Amino acid sequence: MIDLRLLREDPDRVRASQRARGEDVALVDALLSADELRRSSGVRFDELRAEQKQLGKLIPKATPEERAELLKKAEQLKTDVKAADAAQDEADAEAKRLLLQLGNLVHEDVPVGGEEDFVVLETHGTIRDFGAEGFEPKDHLELGEALGAIDMERGAKVSGSRFYYLTGVGALLELALVNAAIAQATEAGFIPMLTPALVRPRAMEGTGFLGQAAENVYHLEKDDYYLVGTSEVPLAAYHMDEIVEADKLPLRYAGFSPCFRREAGTYGKDTRGIFRVHQFDKVEMFSYVDPADAEAEHRRLLEWEKQWLTGLELPFQVIDVATGDLGASASRKFDCEAWIPTQGKYRELTSASNCDSFQARRLSVRMREGKKVQPLATLNGTLCAVPRTIVALLENHQLPDGSVRVPEVLRPYLGGREVLEPVAK
Incomplete structure (x- = not known):
């Protein structure tokens, strides 16, 4: 597979490679979108986990009245973290699926064309x-x-x-x-x-x-x-x-x-x-x-x-x-x-x-x-x-x-x- 950083930094080069191979150029944009979703899903999961950990530290110190509210919030966070984790896994899998479909970047000196264009x-x-x-x-x-x-x-x-x-x-x-x-x-x-x-x-x-x-x-x-x-x-x-x-x-x-x-x-x-x-x-x-x-x-x-x-x-x-x-x-x-x-x-x-x-x-x-x-x-x-x-x-x-x-x-x-x-x- 190619380096995703290269895809982000120079997508036109990847599009040109796909075009030269006679492959689907739209795959590049689909992969860019999937990669963005993968990264944002990861950020969302990390934020929720950090909030969950912070909440876990507050509960033992809370008053009885505050603890009930915090426990309710913790239960909701648990659900949100689980959902974010699943979304992150799904986004990772989709990005990998698309990345595996993408061919290697062709060398700039390779002649463009089909079987007879060598x-x-x-x-x-x-x-x-x-x-x-x-x-x-x-x-x-x-x-x-x-x-x-x-x-x-x-x-x-x-x-x-x-x-x-x-x-x-x-x-x-x-x-x-x-x-x-x-x-x-x-x-x-x-x-x-x-x-x-x-x-x-x-x-x-x-x-x-x-x-x-x-x-x-x-x-x-x-x-x-x-x-x-x-x-x-x-x-x-x-x-x-x-x-x-x-x-x-x-x-x-x-x-x-x-x-x-x-x-x-x-x-x-x-x-x-x-x-x-x-x-x-x-x-x-x-x-x-x-x-x-x-x-x-x-x-x-x-x-x-x-x-x-x-x-x-x-x-x-x-x-x-x-x-x-x-x-x-x-x-x-x-x-x-x-x-x-x-x-x-x-x-x-x-x-x-x-x-x-x-x-x-x-x-x-x-x-x-x-x-x-x-x-x-x-x-x-x-x-x-x-x-x-x-x-x-x-x-x-x-x-x-x-x-x-x-x-x-x-x-x-x-x-x-x-x-x-x-x-x-």
């Missing part, structure tokens, strides 16, 4: 000219089936559409990617983490995934648990309700977990293969930093993602995501999109998001420097979303005979294999 910041690598090489590229599913690496048919039989099996060399390729990603993150100073896939509502709400993103979250109603769509959620909640000493920052974690997404609203989109699925594994970088260092850490996360994709020898571009596609928690987000030959376009493989103190305020994660205690900043960056990375690897490194060249960075994790060969049917 700005390309960099391009890396060379797109292969398959025509010049004399063959038509196959898509990842055709390649994966020939390699004995992907089984969509049995995935659908067992679990339904958008589920799959990684088999044989496909399973080995996932393990190689995960191990290589964790190795890179560990070398960069991240602490490896295996995180829970089920979280309580506060963890999911605290990271901002129960607002506009709620439709893509799986909820187990009987137990009131949520399946995470990214290990960002348990990593953000790891230090929930804690105070971290400033000299311990930055804290960096690399989480590996299964991820679950409903993919609501994507009917008919990316239905072939494993590019958009309901369950996948991912290595996620997560940082807790001093707010003053958040922008620099955001750039560092991006550099680690670029290092990873360069090591996989994939052509990719870096984009500055537009305001309408940020998600509630991020003030700014950079995506790395890899070239997918059979689609003839770049597609998202990684994201790096700066959430400033938005998540930390909701989860009560604070830093202490001397006597000062304040919310810290959180950032997250995908290092390897496994299925999409496999898609990009198979299509970009395919050879005319249907085999696939293995980038050097992965060979130590694949028993030295240089090429993945099709299996005999």
Whole structure:
């Protein structure tokens, strides 16, 4: 959530942020009114309690005639205090409800617009000219089936559409990617983490995934648990309700977990293969930093993602995501999109998001420097979303005979294999 003091001092900035996101600007004024009522309710309660305490001191000293009148007044004050307390709680709850609906303030440099209004910041690598090489590229599913690496048919039989099996060399390729990603993150100073896939509502709400993103979250109603769509959620909640000493920052974690997404609203989109699925594994970088260092850490996360994709020898571009596609928690987000030959376009493989103190305020994660205690900043960056990375690897490194060249960075994790060969049917 944002700082309410900022809302009071500069509501126009908050309105501009809402407008840029394509969200309801009227929410800002509703929240201002709710905040004013919350504060005035608190003042009213405090005044009545003070009067009640003062009256309590007078009663023992009063004459019998005065005491009867004071006791009558005390009874009325008791009723008034109770009502004021209830009004204060109601006002607090309404202000919190509205505050949780408000997205993070967007960074002033973020391009304004929707999904297609991003700005390309960099391009890396060379797109292969398959025509010049004399063959038509196959898509990842055709390649994966020939390699004995992907089984969509049995995935659908067992679990339904958008589920799959990684088999044989496909399973080995996932393990190689995960191990290589964790190795890179560990070398960069991240602490490896295996995180829970089920979280309580506060963890999911605290990271901002129960607002506009709620439709893509799986909820187990009987137990009131949520399946995470990214290990960002348990990593953000790891230090929930804690105070971290400033000299311990930055804290960096690399989480590996299964991820679950409903993919609501994507009917008919990316239905072939494993590019958009309901369950996948991912290595996620997560940082807790001093707010003053958040922008620099955001750039560092991006550099680690670029290092990873360069090591996989994939052509990719870096984009500055537009305001309408940020998600509630991020003030700014950079995506790395890899070239997918059979689609003839770049597609998202990684994201790096700066959430400033938005998540930390909701989860009560604070830093202490001397006597000062304040919310810290959180950032997250995908290092390897496994299925999409496999898609990009198979299509970009395919050879005319249907085999696939293995980038050097992965060979130590694949028993030295240089090429993945099709299996005999």
